[in-house]
Amino acid sequence: MSATLKQPFGAAFFDRHRCASHRAKLTTLIALVPALTLFAAFWLLPFSRLLLMGAEADRSSGVSAYLTLLTHRQYLISLATTVTLSLAVSVAAVAIAGFAGFFLARHRFAGQSLLVAILTFPLAFPGVVVGFLVIMLGGRQGALAQTSLWLFGERWVFAYSLFGLFIGYLYFSIPRVITTVMAACDNLDQSLEEAARSLGASHWRVMRDVIIPGIAPALLSTGAICFATSMGAFGTAFTLGTRLPILPLNIYGEFTNYANFAMAAALSVVLGLITWAALALARKLASNALGASV
């Protein structure tokens, strides 16, 4: 008897409850409308347009720009160069700044905060200025050229080459890695190092077995960000030489010089995909390393 009475009541309650949750969902949807509109207007629409445009016929080859990109040496070399350069910059920046950051995090000395401030200063410069600085260093009238002219009677110039780019990219990558590594070192559990040392570990072993695994997630993610930044860096490259085989310069060239929109779009899509994949991979690796450590 009581059960039959309870049944409809329970059902009604459940119904009302479901109604409420429906309404909540609706409210959420309405609240999301502005965000979704923005997303569609500024991301989805241009990006799908870009994707489609890349499939259109390339101006010189006459076939789909994606296909042209994958079959023409010039573009493939550009692609490989950009990826290699960015990888080299990331690895070098992580190695150099990793040590520097660890040292800065672990030692206190006079003038330290000033040094950190100076080291992180390049973060404030746009790419053009970084390019300009590289020219001051390795250009035809640069510091290196002046010195080598005085010492050996010839001008040593590297600013307008891939090496110049490498130096420029390194210049704005290092500060980012240093700050990340310093923060990661501060967060390391000091007692792990002490435990390792109590078991007889030398400084190098502590570094290898405790510190590097401990900051690995930070190194990976900051390395990936360096890679992504270097892949897309334009200002520095544009300042140093527009004929360097670098994807961002190719995109600019196809777009403005040749009005080859299809190829510009295809190159953009490829550049974006590679960068996005690198970031996603780093996130995954970092979260795995983190998962193992908790």
Added chain:
Amino acid sequence: MSQSSSITLTQCSRTFAGGHVALKPLDLHVEAGETLVLLGPSGCGKTTTLRIISGLERPDPGGRVHFGERDVTALPIEKRDVGMVFQNYALFPNMNVADNITYGLRIQKLSRAEIDRRLAEVLEMVDLKGYAERSIAALSGGQKQRVALARAIAVRPRVLLFDEPLAALDAKLRDRLRLEIGALLRELGITAVYVTHDQDEAMALGDRIAVMQAGRIAQLGTPREIYHQPANAFVADFIGAVNRLEVQTQAADGTFCVPGGTLRAPHLAKAATLYCRPEDIQVVPIEKAQLKGRIIESVFLGQAQQLAVDTGNDTTLSVRVSSRREWPAGSEIGLMIPEQALFQPTAPGARAHG
């Protein structure tokens, strides 16, 4: 197997940057094979003392640390042959249980066979057989601390150092692991220094206890000495609960007039204050009582009942009685304190040195 060695600190003080004196010049000797507990409130210098022994911290110039006959003052921790167990376990998260435990053995470049033998041996000791391949993240707090213990003893150190190893565990687990650590220390016969702020832990584990107060040792002695003959009011208060009775007048025959009645304690010298433990006060019929008072609070604890008895003159005595009977607040009660249960700090005001 490396021999367990004695530890001697001579005039070890520690002043941190900014002039903060964490440790006043301290002398301390720990016998080979002995377990010494450093007990005291937070900030009194226990960890600093332990770190000076371990080599993680150097004493101020002039202080010396000896392991046995050997002066190790200048040796860094990695050359001192010490095992350490930390409050937060400090296990290597990127290694599994076996790799954690054998870390020190691999550094010593022992043979694979010897490493496996020792691993099996210590896993057995800490009751973690079958856990060798587990990842650290898959262990409970108690298991983690047992892995840390196994890692420290696997290298057969000359001394074992513990810094509040049980503080992060819940009460039940703490009691169990305390028993296990005690049994293990006795079985190994290793010199151990054990830092804690928990008096039960100190009593249960220490062959001797050094009670520390503000950067110095307030008293060094066996748990029994510390409890029954505390050197000063600080030690008496820190170790267990203590009652104070202000002496109003004192007769030559050893009778002391205190609030609520008179007590006999011929063995005590002239005293301004008498001390006694709550569990030593007996309840007697009012007509036979030495002290009379009124129960102002009565707390049932299960295994006992805790009474607060007002004996007048702002004196409240804490008394532990059987919980079988009811002791309603407001009723009159008669108390008796056996002579030998009354004490005075052995060195009032003075600080004992080890």
